[in-house]
Each structure stands twice: as C-alpha cells, then as structure tokens.
Amino acid sequence: MIEITDLTHRYGSLVALDRLTLHIGPGEVFGFIGPNGAGKSTAMKILACLLRPTAGDARVCGHRVHDSGDAIRGLVGYMPDFLGVYEDLTVDEYLQFFAAAFRIPARNGKRAAVVDSVLQLTDLTAKRHAMVDSLSRGMQQRLGVARVLLHEPQVLLLDEPASGLDPRARIELRSLLTELRNMGKCIMVSSHILTELAEMSTSIGIIERGTLLFAGPIGEAFARAGAGERIAVTLEGGPADARAIAADLASDPRVRSVAAEDRSLTIELAPAVNGHHFLIEAVIARGGRIASFTPRPLKLEEAFLRLTRGAVN
Amino acid sequence: MDAPAAPPAAPANPAGSLPTAGRPGPLAVLFGPVFLKEMLVLGRHRSTYWTRAGFVLLLAGVAALVFFGATADASRLPGASALQTLQRVAPLLANVLGFLQLTAITLVAPGLASSAVCDEKRARTLPTLVTTPLSALQIVGGKLTARLAQLMLLVISAAPLLLSVRVFGGLDAEFVAASVALTLGSALATAALALLFSTWHTRAAAAAAFALATYGLLTVAPFFTAMAIGQFRAPPPWFVTATSPFLCLSALLGGGRIVVAPGVGTTQLWLIGAAYQIAIGIAAAALAAASLRRVMLREAAGRPDPGGEGPAPAAAGDGTPAPAVPATKKRPSSRTLTGSPVFWREYRRPAVKSRTARRTLVASVLLGLVWLYTHLPFHSEELHYTVALVSVGVLALLNAQSAPGAVGVEREARTWDALLTSRLSPASILFAKAGAAVARVWYIPAYALAHFGVAAFAGFVHPIFFLHLTLILFACGLLPVCTGLVLGLAVRKATTASSLNLLVLVGLWLVFPVLVGLMGSLAPPAGRHALKPLADAGLAINPFPMIVFALGPALRTPSLAYWPRYEWLGRDDLDPLGFSVILAGSFGALSVIGLVALLVAARRFNRLTDRPS
Ligand SMILES: Nc1ncnc2c1ncn2[C@@H]1O[C@H](COP(=O)(O)OP(=O)(O)OP(=O)(O)O)[C@@H](O)[C@H]1O
Ligand SMILES: [Mg+2]
Numbered sequence: 001m002i003e004i005t006d007l008t009h010r011y012g013s014l015v016a017l018d019r020l021t022l023h024i025g026p027g028e029v030f031g032f033i034g035p036n037g038a039g040k041s042t043a044m045k046i047l048a049c050l051l052r053p054t055a056g057d058a059r060v061c062g063h064r065v066h067d068s069g070d071a072i073r074g075l076v077g078y079m080p081d082f083l084g085v086y087e088d089l090t091v092d093e094y095l096q097f098f099a100a101a102f103r104i105p106a107r108n109g110k111r112a113a114v115v116d117s118v119l120q121l122t123d124l125t126a127k128r129h130a131m132v133d134s135l136s137r138g139m140q141q142r143l144g145v146a147r148v149l150l151h152e153p154q155v156l157l158l159d160e161p162a163s164g165l166d167p168r169a170r171i172e173l174r175s176l177l178t179e180l181r182n183m184g185k186c187i188m189v190s191s192h193i194l195t196e197l198a199e200m201s202t203s204i205g206i207i208e209r210g211t212l213l214f215a216g217p218i219g220e221a222f223a224r225a226g227a228g229e230r231i232a233v234t235l236e237g238g239p240a241d242a243r244a245i246a247a248d249l250a251s252d253p254r255v256r257s258v259a260a261e262d263r264s265l266t267i268e269l270a271p272a273v274n275g276h277h278f279l280i281e282a283v284i285a286r287g288g289r290i291a292s293f294t295p296r297p298l299k300l301e302e303a304f305l306r307l308t309r310g311a312v313n
Numbered sequence: 314m315d316a317p318a319a320p321p322a323a324p325a326n327p328a329g330s331l332p333t334a335g336r337p338g339p340l341a342v343l344f345g346p347v348f349l350k351e352m353l354v355l356g357r358h359r360s361t362y363w364t365r366a367g368f369v370l371l372l373a374g375v376a377a378l379v380f381f382g383a384t385a386d387a388s389r390l391p392g393a394s395a396l397q398t399l400q401r402v403a404p405l406l407a408n409v410l411g412f413l414q415l416t417a418i419t420l421v422a423p424g425l426a427s428s429a430v431c432d433e434k435r436a437r438t439l440p441t442l443v444t445t446p447l448s449a450l451q452i453v454g455g456k457l458t459a460r461l462a463q464l465m466l467l468v469i470s471a472a473p474l475l476l477s478v479r480v481f482g483g484l485d486a487e488f489v490a491a492s493v494a495l496t497l498g499s500a501l502a503t504a505a506l507a508l509l510f511s512t513w514h515t516r517a518a519a520a521a522a523f524a525l526a527t528y529g530l531l532t533v534a535p536f537f538t539a540m541a542i543g544q545f546r547a548p549p550p551w552f553v554t555a556t557s558p559f560l561c562l563s564a565l566l567g568g569g570r571i572v573v574a575p576g577v578g579t580t581q582l583w584l585i586g587a588a589y590q591i592a593i594g595i596a597a598a599a600l601a602a603a604s605l606r607r608v609m610l611r612e613a614a615g616r617p618d619p620g621g622e623g624p625a626p627a628a629a630g631d632g633t634p635a636p637a638v639p640a641t642k643k644r645p646s647s648r649t650l651t652g653s654p655v656f657w658r659e660y661r662r663p664a665v666k667s668r669t670a671r672r673t674l675v676a677s678v679l680l681g682l683v684w685l686y687t688h689l690p691f692h693s694e695e696l697h698y699t700v701a702l703v704s705v706g707v708l709a710l711l712n713a714q715s716a717p718g719a720v721g722v723e724r725e726a727r728t729w730d731a732l733l734t735s736r737l738s739p740a741s742i743l744f745a746k747a748g749a750a751v752a753r754v755w756y757i758p759a760y761a762l763a764h765f766g767v768a769a770f771a772g773f774v775h776p777i778f779f780l781h782l783t784l785i786l787f788a789c790g791l792l793p794v795c796t797g798l799v800l801g802l803a804v805r806k807a808t809t810a811s812s813l814n815l816l817v818l819v820g821l822w823l824v825f826p827v828l829v830g831l832m833g834s835l836a837p838p839a840g841r842h843a844l845k846p847l848a849d850a851g852l853a854i855n856p857f858p859m860i861v862f863a864l865g866p867a868l869r870t871p872s873l874a875y876w877p878r879y880e881w882l883g884r885d886d887l888d889p890l891g892f893s894v895i896l897a898g899s900f901g902a903l904s905v906i907g908l909v910a911l912l913v914a915a916r917r918f919n920r921l922t923d924r925p926s
C-alpha cells in the first residue's frame with residue numbers, strides 16, 4: 001500500500017532522505033526506527049503529502065504523492081510528531097472540526113456518531129468538554145490518535161504516537177493498532193521505544209542518515225545484525241571458577257562472546273546457533289555447578305545498536 | 314602567604330539559591346546572557362537585514378522624492394546654481410527625514426519587540442529559563458537592550474543619509490539632537506510596551522498592536538483631550554504637548570514661532586518630551602519584569618499554559634484571593650459545528666484572548682463613544698465625518714493587522730499540518746478564512762451603518778450616503794483580509810506578514826498618491842497630462858477623500874426631496890447616479906482585486922505551502 005522508490009529529500013544542502021526504497025503491504029504494522037535526525041519524520045511527511053520530495057517517487061495505495069494529493073489525503077491518517085491543538089476549542093469541537101474537514105456529513109447525526117466512537121476508542125469520553133489546550137501531553141496525544149481515526153483511513157502514518165503516553169495508554173494503543181491491523185489497514189509507526197515497537201510491528205525498517213539500513217521482518221533484522229541469543233548462567237563456585245570457565249568457553253566456535261562478572265557469566269551465542277544443551281554440558285564438564293540458567297530473548301535494541309552507528313547527519 | 318588562611322569567598326551563586334536571590338548589577342541586567350543570546354538570534358534572522366535595508370531604502374526614497382519635488386521648480390529658474398538649490402532644500406530634507414525616522418522607528422519597534430516573550434512561550438522555553446539563576450528583570454532587560462541595539466543600528470544605518478544632508482549645510486544641530494533623542498526615547502517606550510504586552514499575549518502580532526494602541530493613548534490622547542477640553546481654541550499647557558514626540562519636534566521646527574506650548578522654551582520642551590518617553594519605557598519594562606515573573610512561575614508550576622493571556626486573576630481589587638484555576642478548563646457542553654469547519658472555527662477565534670483585556674477594550678471604546686456623542690451635537694458635521702472616517706480606518710487597520718494571523722497562528726501552533734492533511738480544498742480554506750475574518754468584525758460596519766441610519770432617519774444625512782458607505786466599508790474590510798491571507802501564506806512569520814500587510818495599505822492609500830503627485834509636479838506638462846488618470850484612479854480608490862466627497866453633499870442636501878450634487882475632479886454637478894457608479898466601480902475593483910489575489914493564492918496553494926499536490 002505504500003511504495004517508495006528512490007525517494008530523496010534535501011533541506012538546503014542537507015540530505016535528509018537518500019534514495020529511500022521501501023514497500024509496505026496491507027495488514028502490516030511497519031515499525032520505523034532510527035536515530036534522531038535520521039529522516040523518519042521527513043519520510044512520513046512526504047507520504048502525507050505535506051512535503052515536496054526533491055526526487056524519487058512515493059505512492060500510497062497506488063496514488064502518486066506528486067499528483068494525487070486529494071485522493072491520498074482521503075486515504076491517509078497522519079499524526080505529526082508534534083501535535084498542534086486549537087487552543088480555544090473543546091475536545092468534542094476539535095474532533096467535529098476535523099470530521100467536517102474530512103467531509104463527514106453532519107446529517108442524521110453521522111458526524112456525532114463518528115466523534116462518539118473515536119472518543120470511546122481512545123478513552124477520552126470523560127474529557128469530551130475539556131478545553132483542548134488544558135489537556136495533559138498524553139491526553140493530547142490520544143486526541144491526536146482520535147483525530148487520525150475519524151475518516152477511517154486505509155493507511156496510518158503515526159509519528160511517535162506513544163511518546164508521552166502512560167503505560168496503560170501505551171498498552172491500549174498497542175491493542176488498538178493490532179485491531180486496526182486486523183482490519184487490513186497499513187500502519188507505519190515511528191518510535192524510539194523499541195521493545196514496544198517490537199511487540200506490535202510485523203516488520204521494521206531501520207534508517208540512518210536518510211539511508212535505509214534494513215527493512216523486513218524483525219527476525220531477519222537480528223540475523224542481519226548478527227545478533228545471537230544471550231544466556232545468563234550463575235555458578236555456585238567463586239569468581240575465579242567463573243573466570244576460568246569463561247576463558248574456556250570463549251574458544252568454542254558456537255559461542256560469540258562471554259562476559260564474566262562475579263559468579264555469573266553472560267554468554268552470547270553465535271548467530272543461528274540453536275539449543276542450549278552443549279552449553280550446559282560444557283559448563284558441567286569444566287566442573288561448574290549451575291545455580292541458574294536463564295536464556296534471554298533477543299532485543300530489538302541490540303539489532304538497532306549493531307546496525308546503526310549513532311552518527312549524526 | 315595569608316591567602317589560604319582567608320575565609321573562602323562566598324560562591325557567587327550559592328547552591329540552592331532561588332533565581333531571584335542573586336542581585337545582578339545594572340550591567341548584568343542590561344547586557345547579560347539574555348542580551349547575547351538575543352543578539353545572536355536576531356543576527357541570524359533574515360528579516361533583521363530586510364528591515365534594515367527597507368528602512369534605509371525608505372528614507373533614501375523619500376529624500377529623493379522631496380529633493381526632486383522641491384528642486385523641480387527651482388531647476389527651471391535661471392541663475393540658481395545646483396549648490397544653491399541644494400542648500401535651499403537641505404533643511405526641508407532634514408526635517409522630513411527627522412519626522413520620517415521618528416515615525417518609522419515608532420512603528421518598527423513594537424514589531425521587533427513583541428515576539429520577545431511570545432516566542433519563548435510558544436517554544437515552551439520559559440520553564441527552562443526559570444531554572445536558571447536569571448531574574449525576570451535580567452531577562453526583560455536583556456531582551457529590551459538587544460532590541461534597542463537593533464533599533465540603534467537602524468538609526469545608524471540611516472546616518473550617512475542624514476550626514477550627507479548636513480554637509481550641504483543649513484541644518485540645525487539642535488534639531489538633529491532632538492530628533493535622535495526623541496526617536497530613541499520613542500523606540501525605548503514602544504519596545505518596552507511591546508515587551509510588556511508580549512508577556513500577556515501568545516500572539517506576537519496582537520502584542521504589537523496593543524503596544525502601539527497603548528503608545529497612542531499615552532502620546533496622542535492627552536493632547537487631543539486637552540484640546541477638546543479647551544474647545545479647540547487655545548493650545549494646551551506645555552506638559553501636555555510634551556507627551557507627544559511629534560509635537561515636540563514640530564515645536565522645534567517652528568522655532569517657537571508656532572505656539573504649541575505656551576510657558577516653556579522649545580529646548581526644555583523636547584528635553585522633557587524625551588524624558589517622558591524614557592519614563593514610559595522604564596515603567597513598562599519594570600511592569601514587564603513583574604508580569605514575566607508571574608508568567609514564568611505559572612509555567613514552571615507545570616500547569617498547562619492557559620493561553621498565557623492576561624494578568625493573573627489575583628489582581629482582583631477587593632483583596633480576596635483569586636479562586637484557583639482548575640487543572641483542566643471545561644465547558645459545560647460543546648457547541649455543534651455547522652457549515653464550513655474553517656469558517657466556524659475562524660469566526661469564533663477570539664481576537665483578544667484575555668477576558669480582562671477584552672473588557673478593558675470594550676469599556677474604553679464605549680467610553681470614547683460616549684465622549685464623542687456627548688461632546689458633539691448630533692447635527693454637527695464633525696460628528697458624522699468622524700464616525701465615517703474612523704470606522705473605515707479602524708476596520709481596514711484591524712483587518713490588515715489580524716488577517717495574516719489566520720494562517721500564521723496555525724503555522725505557529727502547528728495545527729497547519731493537520732489542516733493540510735485534511736480533505737479541505739485550498740480555496741475552501743482560504744475563502745472560509747477570508748469570509749470569517751470579514752464577518753468577525755461585523756460590529757464596526759454595523760455601528761457605522763446604524764449611526765448613519767439614525768442620522769438619515771432624523772434628517773441630517775441624505776440616505777444615499779448609506780449606500781456609499783456600505784460600498785466603501787465592504788471593500789475596505791475585504792481587501793486587507795485578502796492581501797493579509799496571501800501574505801500570511803507567503804511569509805512564514807505572522808508579525809512580518811502583518812507589518813507587510815499594513816505597508817500594502819499605507820502604500821496604496823498614502824505613498825501611491827503622494828508619489829503620483831510628486832511625479833506630476835516633476836513632469837513636463839505633457840507628462841503631467843499622462844499622469845492624470847493615474848492620479849484620479851489613486852483618488853478614487855482612497856476611502857478617506859472619497860468619504861469626504863460622498864458625505865459633504867449628503868450633509869448639505871439631507872432632504873429626500875432633492876438629490877445631492879457631487880463634486881468630482883473639477884466638476885461640481887455630478888448626479889448621484891454618476892457618483893455612485895464611480896464609487897461602485899473603484900471600490901468594486903478593490904474588492905475584486907482582493908478576491909483575485911486570493912484566488913491566485915488558492916491556485917498556487919501547494920507551491921506556497923510546499924505540498925507536492
Ligand atoms: N524544516 C527543516 N529544515 C531544515 N532541516 C530539517 C528540517 N526538518 C528536518 N530537518 C533535518 O532533516 C533531518 C531529518 O529530520 P527528521 O525530522 O526527518 O528526523 P527524525 O528521524 O524524525 O528524527 P527524530 O527521531 O529526532 O524525530 C535532520 O537532520 C533534521 O535536522
Ligand atoms: Mg521525528
């Protein structure tokens with residue numbers, strides 16, 4: 001539903017997007033991650049028809065951003081990274097305003113019903129008559145999500161929607177996005193909270209300095225990053241034993257790295273090594289007595305840290 | 314030797330001291346870190362350089378006009394050498410430049426200073442400032458000196474021009490001193506007032522407008538009030554004249570021959586005048602510091618910014634503590650949106666957000682009206698001229714100032730992006746905004762038309778003036794709105810767009826006629842003939858002379874039994890139909906020009922907003 005081909009954007013001499021190519025299909029939740037200033041917001045703005053790309057092509061549901069702005073605006077719900085609110089309106093009036101702007105007719109209470117339903121969906125019903133500018137940041141963020149859902153867009157572009165949300169609201173947002181995904185919508189989310197993104201995304205894209213480093217399912221990202229599984233082992237013996245065993249294990253080709261601290265070892269397996277039995281056997285064979293053995297699942301942070309360099313554009 | 318034994322010096326800023334605990338010296342107040350930061354930022358803005366260039370160009374342009382205008386006849390006189398002509402013109406030139414500089418600086422200063430605190434509020438940087446050891450006085454002082462430094466640079470950049478005039482001699486040294494002192498004093502006063510209002514307002518353009526209005530009240534109103542009290546027969550006492558820098562300068566120009574201030578010498582007059590300006594500046598700066606302290610504390614308390622408007626409610630006169638503002642403001646119910654959403658919202662956008670300011674404004678306007686109607690009898694011509702001219706002027710100025718904000722405010726509040734991703738078409742956005750901007754100020758035309766309705770009914774004015782006034786009011790309300798929206802789209806900063814829009818009106822209704830007139834006086838007879846249509850057109854689209862042309866006959870022939878005869882371009886027997894056609898044609902043309910400009914902006918909307926399609 002989103003097709004980006006060789007998209008380039010320059011702000012003056014600064015290249016914010018450098019020949020970005022990306023495809024996102026229906027029913028996908030695409031997590032867009034990258035260091036600050038990588039170009040995430042820029043890419044989303046172009047897809048929302050807010051910014052004229054310098055070169056390249058971007059299509060939403062087959063419509064080119066260059067010539068079908070109006071069609072795209074009807075299909076896309078864009079939530080900017082910084083939500084502006086009209087100061088002198090209530091929550092209800094704010095949503096009515098945008099419902100009208102998206103040509104939802106007021107006849108037969110249709111508009112009121114739509115506003116009701118998004119208020120319910122984002123749990124804002126209690127704040128219905130509150131002035132928008134007096135809402136807390138998280139509440140405003142929810143209002144932003146509510147606004148985006150008004151016209152039932154096929155494609156959602158959410159720029160850091162979870163920032164400022166409390167844990168409950170985040171969990172709710174996640175389930176909301178899952179629900180929307182099940183409805184066949186295509187969702188592009190940028191976020192810096194990677195654990196969360198990992199849980200709700202079906203695929204991710206990592207961008208740095210305007211260049212796409214990776215795009216695809218999360219599992220593939222780990223493989224690409226060369227990140228292996230991690231296991232924490234605590235021994236009953238003293239720190240000296242732990243160090244000796246660590247030194248021995250480090251020479252095993254299936255082990256990528258070992259770190260010893262006090263009585264515990266943190267072992268990272270080489271990529272694509274499955275199974276833990278060899279590790280248990282190896283520790284026991286070297287006279288270690290295992291007090292605990294905890295495999296740690298892969299984290300998106302690791303892949304992120306390995307794939308990006310933290311260089312600033 | 315004994316250095317280690319000495320007690321350790323107290324740290325300049327002991328840990329845990331409150332921001333207000335340190336007592337910065339006067340230098341730290343005026344040239345502290347805030348000053349440096351502001352200078353840096355202002356130096357980075359392109360508009361700073363545009364203003365400077367524009368200022369010098371304006372002065373140079375006017376100087377050239379005055380010069381050629383004044384030498385045009387002289388050049389045809391035999392025997393006068395070029396140098397003699399120059400010497401003859403120099404004093405006139407210096408006077409014009411002195412007045413122009415004073416006017417321009419007075420108008421530029423509030424625009425420059427009004428964003429001082431508004432920008433910080435919008436960027437939410439005030440809480441950060443609170444956590445630094447800077448005091449509110451230091452912040453205000455630094456911001457003010459940085460602006461004043463910019464204004465000084467403006468004056469200095471125009472200095473070569475004034476000096477070159479001086480080279481040709483004949484220039485009074487005292488006049489130069491007075492004009493510089495009054496200009497800088499006025500700059501200080503208006504800049505400090507703008508800063509004060511920017512602590513109360515979130516919109517810089519509103520702060521600038523209020524500052525100018527207040528400055529007008531402080532410098533123009535005393536003179537006129539005193540004149541009115543004296544029944545316009547005697548000049549008011551000198552201390553009233555001293556409140557206006559313009560009058561001080563004129564008194565000096567008259568060399569005491571024109572008695573504007575009995576009882577005091579011209580030198581004392583301008584010195585006192587400059588002192589008065591400085592006093593206003595200092596008082597406004599002190600008030601601004603006090604107000605800023607309150608705003609900063611409120612923002613630091615973490616309460617969502619309640620619009621950042623108006624003095625805190627603690628100012629209640631009866632001494633009872635103000636009720637705490639609830640964390641979320643609520644309305645008992647929400648209104649239902651009808652019709653075009655942009656129109657709906659724009660129409661309801663409060664022009665003045667603070668309730669206190671709104672009430673003060675309404676009260677002072679009402680007081681002014683009461684004063685007007687009690688002092689001028691209803692049959693007096695002055696009353697009707699005043700009502701017609703002032704309503705048209707206020708309507709045009711108000712719209713010119715506020716219309717660019719319809720785009721600028723959204724851009725600054727970042728609601729613009731949300732609007733641009735909605736399905737509203739460019740034309741529907743722009744025309745709804747224009748319609749709402751015109752409709753928002755319905756009370757001005759309503760008042761003026763009601764006044765003349767009653768006057769016509771009472772038999773003081775011919776009813777046809779009602780029609781003429783409607784035409785003029787409509788065009789003068791619509792045109793500034795259209796140009797303002799176009800400028801608001803094209804220029805990023807709302808304050809800049811507002812100033813440019815005001816300039817458009819001033820150019821159309823003031824500079825253009827003066828320019829054509831001067832060119833006419835320069836040109837040989839044949840050229841003068843060719844310029845005539847241009848001059849006539851300039852006159853026809855100018856609401857102020859046209860009101861005089863329309864109202865005079867209507868007042869002289871109020872009876873329905875006769876038709877008024879109109880004077881127009883040398884004729885004095887134009888019938889009402891002919892005159893109405895001229896009026897409808899010229900003001901219709903103004904409205905159409907405005908609408909066409911808006912239409913063009915709507916066509917080029919995506920280019921102006923950088924949307925791909
Ligand atoms: N209006 C602008 N003018 C000039 N440069 C800009 C503008 N907007 C963004 N940039 C630059 O473009 C680059 C990409 O910015 P962008 O906002 O897309 O980053 P981002 O990935 O969204 O970052 P973040 O995670 O901080 O939100 C940055 O280097 C930024 O400085
Ligand atoms: Mg961003």
